[in-house]
Amino acid sequence: MSDTASRASMDFRSMQSASPAADATRRMNTLYESMRKTAGPQAVAMYAAQNPAINPDMTRFNRDFVNDGEGGYRTATSLKEVVDYGTARRNRLSRPIKGKLDKHGEGAGERHAQTIVMQLPMYLLEEDGTFYHPLGKDGLPKDGKDDRPLVSLPRYRIKPEMQKEADRYVEAVMDFQAALLPGGQDAIHGGSLNLDEHRPHLQLLVDPFAANPRGKEPDALLNSFSYTFGRHPKDKINFPLRQKVDKRSRRPVFDKAGDPVMVAIGADGKMEMYHQRFKDYLVEKGFAIEAERDPVRHDRRVVGDMIDYGEAMDAAREAQEQSQTAMADLGAALETEDSAAGLMADLAAEIDVQKVELAAERRAADARAAEVIAEAERTLAAARERAAHAESAGYDAGLTAGVAEGREQGRAEGLSAVQELREELETAVEDGRKQGYKEGYDHGRERGRVAANIEYDLKVARLEEREAAVERWETETAPALRDEIRTEIENEMQADRDAATQARDEAERDRDEVKRRLDAIPVYDPAEAEKHSPAELVRHLKKMRDADSGKPVLEQAHHLGVQNYEAEAQGQGVDQKTFMTETRAERNERLNARGVRLSASTEQQQKKRPQGQGPGQS
Incomplete structure (x- = not known):
């Protein structure tokens, strides 16, 4: 409906x-x-x-x-x-x-x-x-x-x-x-x-x-x-609690102080x-x-x-x-x-529920058995009543032997029927009770055993995995990591040493090149001096000869130029180009500003020169 x-x-x-x-x-x-x-x-x-x-x-x-x-x-x-x-x-x-x-x-x-x-x-x-x-x-x-x-x-x-x-x-x-x-x-x-x-x-x-x-x-x-x-670790925080129920008696649980025990x-x-x-x-x-x-x-x-x-x-x-x-x-x-513990609690609760249901079914079966037994007893009473009636009728008819036989047969049949019914009922009730309890118990035990084995296997697997991870770290990962770090540090240090050696070699090569170039620079370049001198003066000086040595006066002039430039270098004078290209007026002005060092040298040379020798003659 x-x-x-x-x-x-x-x-x-x-x-x-x-x-x-x-x-x-x-x-x-x-x-x-x-x-x-x-x-x-x-x-x-x-x-x-x-x-x-x-x-x-x-x-x-x-x-x-x-x-x-x-x-x-x-x-x-x-x-x-x-x-x-x-x-x-x-x-x-x-x-x-x-x-x-x-x-x-x-x-x-x-x-x-x-x-x-x-x-x-x-x-x-x-x-x-x-x-x-x-x-x-x-x-x-x-x-x-x-x-x-x-x-x-x-x-x-x-x-x-x-x-x-x-x-x-x-x-x-x-x-x-x-x-x-x-x-x-x-x-x-x-x-x-x-x-x-x-x-x-x-x-x-x-x-x-x-x-x-x-x-x-x-x-x-x-x-x-x-x-x-479902179930979650934060259930106790985010959801209202409820009173715990005993798994066996299904009754509310209280603590020693009489307060209800609350659970997720x-x-x-x-x-x-x-x-x-x-x-x-x-x-x-x-x-x-x-x-x-x-x-x-x-x-x-x-x-x-x-x-x-x-x-x-x-x-x-x-x-x-x-x-x-x-x-x-x-x-x-x-x-x-807390999943494994929660599952075990649920399985235990389910087993307890099944036990309660089996107990209820057992009580119902007992009640049905009582009804059948009562019905059997009523049948026995009716059989006895029928037997008594048959006995009375037999006596009344004068059939004493037949009544006795009928009474005995009726009583035996009634008692036999009742006994068979009683035995059949008791056997059925007991078999049903045993079978129901066994099936429920076996089912609950099997589920609990499976869950316990799974939980145990998971814990063993986690432990073995952690132990294996520690062993791998100690025997494989850590040594390899140390070797890798050591190799990396040594490579970096060697690279630094190589770079330093290369830089030092390059610096030495640069220094040698600078020295070579400096050495290659002449202190006095006669050709450069002639290029910046008046052409007519150079032509006459080339023709003139020194009376003592017979050498051209221009060559002697170049020799004096070298000496004067060296004197300038010792006195931290001007550079070579300025020394060879400046005019007489510019040189006098520069020398006057520095002192009379070169002129004094010239005067000393003139004092040493023999009498009658003119300027430019050696």
Whole structure:
């Protein structure tokens, strides 16, 4: 029977990563069902054939949409644009998502996307006059066996007079999800308001990525699934605490002072808190949502009493996912430092829950056994009554022997039947109790053992890796680094020594060249002197000869010029060019300014010269 209560429904399902390409394909497949209107007639026909709750005549009224990237949504024109939107956000992650496969080839890595399903409350809906035959978990129509009629359920539509209220409800729940998701409205890739199934509902495809701006990457994102929906080291800081519950007795725990022991809220606590906020939010917005909590609907993965193809598909998926739950949970939990301890606590809690459930089942079995035993005792009393009646009738008829035989036979048959029933019941109860306890205990122990082995192997692997790293550093990295540094220093020192030697050699060569050039410079150049002297004077001096030596007077003049220049050099006089090119007036002026050193020398030479020898004669 369909539930007609108006309750707030919100169901999350997460997707675990296999690889970027495989994850994009999975998102595409999810949209192929939820956005079948945009996917096309082939998708509509396929899912209508598989899911009798879908009315293909109503699919054209579905509303498929995609995030427009500007804080709003627009009508979707293809599934690819929704997938591409999600891929673009994933490419902005500052740390890539880790993907891996389980033994079935399914994704078992980090959570990379989520689907959210939200049913419209029943007060907005009415039956649309069409019916369908729901499928069971075996994929076949429910009931219809032994000439019983098939189960027939109605489909629902939005009441015409409630259309505006329904639109307001859709807008409100979209705003709530945008506020809840770590990435805000940008984290909603797209979705669809399905109006062609058993009951109108909204399906969203979202991601758990939060803004993580960095220096050169102001648009970078960070996967915040653990922080928002799972276990995280900062849960005790950023989320309200809740009182610890004893794993065995399931009773609240208090410390020695009588105060409650508070612990982190955990993944389940976060989801319960979000559901309560969701309900309070809708009530505050003025929607006629029931305030009480429905535990049956709360514990179901798909919210709403939709006994249709969804149940069959969900059951198949859950059966497949149960085998990988422990490993998947461990993979997600290992994102944090305290992951292994958190997983062990969760596994222990789950085992304790199973124990509680087994105890409840055992008590129920005992109650049923008591009822059967009471029924057996009533049967025995009736048998005894029948035996007594038979005995009385036998006596009355005078058939003493027959009565005795009948009484004895009836009593024996009754007692035998009761005893057999009692033994059969006790055996069945005991076998069921042992089997149930054994299966639950073995299942819990196996999961705990697997988790403990994984934790141990991880710790051993980390220790071995650290020891190997230390050994590599001591035996390989450190010696090689020291040799490299020593070689680099020695090469630099040798290069400095070579450069210094080269500079010294170049300086010595430069000094020798300077000395050679200086030595090559004549102290007095006769040709240069003649070039700057009057031509007529030079011609006559070449003709004149010294009376004593017979040499040309000009040669003697050059000899005196050399002596005078040497005297100038010792007195730090002028340079060679000035000495040979200056006029007599310029020289007299220069000599007068310095003193009479050269003239004195000339006078001394004149004093030494023999009498009668004129100037210019030696």
